[in-house]
Amino acid sequence: MPLSLRVLKSLSDAKGSFKAKLVLSFSGQLAVAFAILLASTLILDANRTRRDLRTVQDRLKNHILSTGKRLVTNESILLKPLIEANSTEALREVVINTILNDSDIVYGIYMDADAKPWVLLNSRDTLWNALRGRPLRDSMSIWAAGIERIEYKDANVNGADVIEFACPVNVGGKKAGTIRFGFSTALMYAALADAAASADHSRKQTLYILLSIGFVTFLIAAGFSRVQAEKITKPIISLTNAARDLADRDYQAEIKIDEEDETGILAEVFEGMRAKIRDYMDNLQTLVEEKVQQIRDIMENIDQGLFTFDLNLKINPDHSQKAKEVLRVEALSETTLAQILRLTSRQEELFRDWVFVLQRDFRTQKWSYLAKLAPVQEMTLGEGDEARQVKLDYRRILNRQGGIGKIMVLAQDVTEARRTTHRQQEEKVRSEDRVKIILGVASYPQETIHEFLRDTAARIHALQKRIEEIPRDDYEAVQGMNPSGDGFAWVAPVFRNCHTIKGNAGAFGFDALAAVAEKLENRLQSLKVEKSRRAFRPAEMRGLLSAMMEELQKVNEVYLTISGNVDEVFLRLPEKNVARIVETAALLNRQAQSPEMARFLESCKQMSFQSLESLARKYRDLTARIGNKVGKDVIFETVPKHQEIDPTVLYRIDEALVHLIRNAMAHGMESKGEKRDPAKGPGRIELSYGRAAGSHVFKVSDNGKGVDREALVNKAVFMGILTKEASQSLDQEEMLDLIFQPGLSTNSTIDTISGRGLGLAIVAENVKAGGGTLSVESRPGLGTSVTISLPV
Numbered sequence: 001m002p003l004s005l006r007v008l009k010s011l012s013d014a015k016g017s018f019k020a021k022l023v024l025s026f027s028g029q030l031a032v033a034f035a036i037l038l039a040s041t042l043i044l045d046a047n048r049t050r051r052d053l054r055t056v057q058d059r060l061k062n063h064i065l066s067t068g069k070r071l072v073t074n075e076s077i078l079l080k081p082l083i084e085a086n087s088t089e090a091l092r093e094v095v096i097n098t099i100l101n102d103s104d105i106v107y108g109i110y111m112d113a114d115a116k117p118w119v120l121l122n123s124r125d126t127l128w129n130a131l132r133g134r135p136l137r138d139s140m141s142i143w144a145a146g147i148e149r150i151e152y153k154d155a156n157v158n159g160a161d162v163i164e165f166a167c168p169v170n171v172g173g174k175k176a177g178t179i180r181f182g183f184s185t186a187l188m189y190a191a192l193a194d195a196a197a198s199a200d201h202s203r204k205q206t207l208y209i210l211l212s213i214g215f216v217t218f219l220i221a222a223g224f225s226r227v228q229a230e231k232i233t234k235p236i237i238s239l240t241n242a243a244r245d246l247a248d249r250d251y252q253a254e255i256k257i258d259e260e261d262e263t264g265i266l267a268e269v270f271e272g273m274r275a276k277i278r279d280y281m282d283n284l285q286t287l288v289e290e291k292v293q294q295i296r297d298i299m300e301n302i303d304q305g306l307f308t309f310d311l312n313l314k315i316n317p318d319h320s321q322k323a324k325e326v327l328r329v330e331a332l333s334e335t336t337l338a339q340i341l342r343l344t345s346r347q348e349e350l351f352r353d354w355v356f357v358l359q360r361d362f363r364t365q366k367w368s369y370l371a372k373l374a375p376v377q378e379m380t381l382g383e384g385d386e387a388r389q390v391k392l393d394y395r396r397i398l399n400r401q402g403g404i405g406k407i408m409v410l411a412q413d414v415t416e417a418r419r420t421t422h423r424q425q426e427e428k429v430r431s432e433d434r435v436k437i438i439l440g441v442a443s444y445p446q447e448t449i450h451e452f453l454r455d456t457a458a459r460i461h462a463l464q465k466r467i468e469e470i471p472r473d474d475y476e477a478v479q480g481m482n483p484s485g486d487g488f489a490w491v492a493p494v495f496r497n498c499h500t501i502k503g504n505a506g507a508f509g510f511d512a513l514a515a516v517a518e519k520l521e522n523r524l525q526s527l528k529v530e531k532s533r534r535a536f537r538p539a540e541m542r543g544l545l546s547a548m549m550e551e552l553q554k555v556n557e558v559y560l561t562i563s564g565n566v567d568e569v570f571l572r573l574p575e576k577n578v579a580r581i582v583e584t585a586a587l588l589n590r591q592a593q594s595p596e597m598a599r600f601l602e603s604c605k606q607m608s609f610q611s612l613e614s615l616a617r618k619y620r621d622l623t624a625r626i627g628n629k630v631g632k633d634v635i636f637e638t639v640p641k642h643q644e645i646d647p648t649v650l651y652r653i654d655e656a657l658v659h660l661i662r663n664a665m666a667h668g669m670e671s672k673g674e675k676r677d678p679a680k681g682p683g684r685i686e687l688s689y690g691r692a693a694g695s696h697v698f699k700v701s702d703n704g705k706g707v708d709r710e711a712l713v714n715k716a717v718f719m720g721i722l723t724k725e726a727s728q729s730l731d732q733e734e735m736l737d738l739i740f741q742p743g744l745s746t747n748s749t750i751d752t753i754s755g756r757g758l759g760l761a762i763v764a765e766n767v768k769a770g771g772g773t774l775s776v777e778s779r780p781g782l783g784t785s786v787t788i789s790l791p792v
Contacts, residue, residue, distance in 0.1 A: 026225040034214045049199040056195050060188040068165035068183050075179045076167045083176050088118050095119045106162050106184045112177040115145045144178045161185045305411030311355050313337045326411045341376050350375040389415045433512040437558045440509040449559050459497040466494045467541045495524045503658050507622040513551035520544040609644040612689050626665040631672050634683040649696050652770045656763040660700040668704030694792050701785040707778040709735040736776045740764040
């Protein structure tokens with residue numbers, strides 16, 4: 001068999017082996033090197049051929065150019081006497097002889113200064129049908145007529161490439177005409193073609209020689225590399241056979257290779273492994289028994305309920321002893337998963353679906369996510385005081401193929417931990433609430449807190465009295481409270497008291513009391529819907545009222561502790577008593593008519609006055625508290641700060657001021673995430689006071705977004721407060737007055753700050769009840785001002 005066939009056959013037989021890869025790698029590298037050499041040789045040869053052809057072309061063309069220039073020069077000299085003699089026939093003979101003497105000349109032309117031809121002949125002495133009296137107008141003739149010295153130009157005549165040489169013929173110092181000869185380039189291109197063919201033949205011979213050398217070299221190299229590869233792979237094959245023996249659990253044959261390279265080191269490592277595995281296998285049975293006993297000990301002493309089930313929801317026999325106690329099952333391995341986890345038939349179906357999802361997605365999804373999809377995460381076992389909370393945690397157990405073989409369940413009794421956490425949370429909330437109460441009571445004058453306690457107690461009493469009017473817990477009784485059926489009107493006064501308690505408590509920081517008031521407020525709100533009234537239970541209302549009284553009592557206890565006495569520690573004169581003292585002082589002043597009595601009268605009038613700044617501390621704290629809650633940075637200011645006023649005047653509109661500030665914070669001021677015009681400066685709410693025309697004038701202003709009149713009107717139409725036709729005729733002032741409509745709010749959500757549309761309605765009612773007037777101004781993007789005027 002030839003060497004080439006033997007080499008190729010050996011490579012084919014060893015396909016995929018390490019030896020074949022070595023041979024192929026070496027042969028491939030050799031082939032790549034030869035290919036690069038071959039390509040480089042061909043490229044160099046091609047470049048050399050191009051240069052040779054260019055040299056031949058340049059040489060032939062230069063020969064034509066020198067011949068043509070010399071010819072037209074001689075002809076111009078020869079033709080001068082013939083032109084002077086006007087000898088056309090002699091001139092024609094000269095041109096014919098010139099054409100016949102040079103086979104490269106295609107045509108000859110002589111034309112006078114007006115481009116009229118005297119001679120127009122081709123190489124076959126054929127007249128080109130030109131008349132002497134008709135000027136030549138082709139492009140070449142026009143070019144030739146315009147030259148002043150010997151020139152040449154490439155042209156195409158009857159499909160053949162030519163080079164035309166032209167020379168002016170001067171007679172008597174003037175241009176008499178132009179002699180033109182066209183030289184054919186056919187011989188030049190034929191010579192170039194012969195040279196190219198010769199170069200191609202030479203290149204093919206070179207290519208054949210190189211390929212032959214390369215093929216022979218490849219065969220020799222392949223044979224040599226095969227011998228070397230066999231030498232290299234022989235110890236590797238020995239190691240492979242040894243590894244197969246180890247895989248087949250044959251640990252007796254010693255592994256030894258007499259090599260001093262890496263394969264020898266690898267053989268030593270294999271031998272060490274074989275010895276260790278042999279020793280390990282000799283002691284494996286003992287180790288297995290020890291491990292099994294360890295697992296049993298762990299399962300018996302583990303402090304969690306642990307058991308496993310397979311993918312068919314069958315319980316496996318191995319489980320911890322604690323599992324029976326936690327899950328309250330006697331024979332765990334003889335019980336189904338549905339019985340252990342108290343599954344309904346639907347939950348059992350969901351478990352099977354969950355197991356299917358586990359098998360499908362456990363490689364692509366996080367196990368923590370898949371475990372949360374289990375239908376049962378917690379169980380309540382038992383009832384009453386004996387009830388136990390059991391938390392379930394699911395873990396996967398993989399089989400040898402890398403798939404899910406079993407599901408392990410860790411059942412942990414978290415009852416006591418939950419109770420402890422709940423008690424700690426309750427204690428934490430109680431402590432935080434008490435701290436808030438202490439801070440609230442300590443931050444305000446005693447008379448202010450006393451007034452809050454008195455007002456809140458009165459409102460809770462009014463709520464109790466109103467709810468006690470319902471004789472029994474049924475729908476007919478509730479419905480009977482409002483025979484007209486128009487919006488369940490009896491709820492409105494109850495709702496207002498509850499809303500005010502929530503706002504005042506929140507203003508002082510008594511959050512626990514505000515939270516209970518909000519719960520009652522929500523329950524009352526639901527009674528506006530007839531469906532909710534059918535589920536009305538006055539007992540629930542009474543429970544919430546009792547909770548409110550408890551929270552109020554906590555505030556009262558802190559107040560009494562701080563004040564140091566159960567009785568009042570301050571003197572607060574009723575408004576009528578102050579008025580009586582002022583009347584008496586005024587009478588004495590009229591009788592005495594002295595400066596001292598005038599000062600005494602003024603002192604009587606101001607005996608209960610306080611600065612506006614100190615009286616407004618409650619509103620400043622309310623602004624800061626709401627700002628922290630809703631994420632708005634707002635400054636509260638009083639103008640003028642040190643103005644002394646009668647506190648009873650402020651008490652008359654205290655409820656209104658609370659609601660105005662809450663409304664400004666909720667609706668007017670921009671939050672930290674909203675865009676605010678830098679020119680307006682920081683957010684600001686201002687309470688100002690003045691006297692005008694016998695009235696006390698209070699103004700609450702903010703530099704917020706202003707009232708969105710369009711949104712306000714649209715909400716009023718939506719709620720049925722206005723018809724669409726009536727809304728179109730409202731002026732700007734009438735639109736603003738809509739903010740005082742009960743139940744109208746532009747907020748889409750209800751929270752502890754706003755959303756029910758009652759705050760400003762309470763403001764309007766409160767001011768009118770005191771004999772005052774109310775007006776509002778608002779500019780979009782600049783802010784809103786509400787002015788309250790009270791008679792002196």
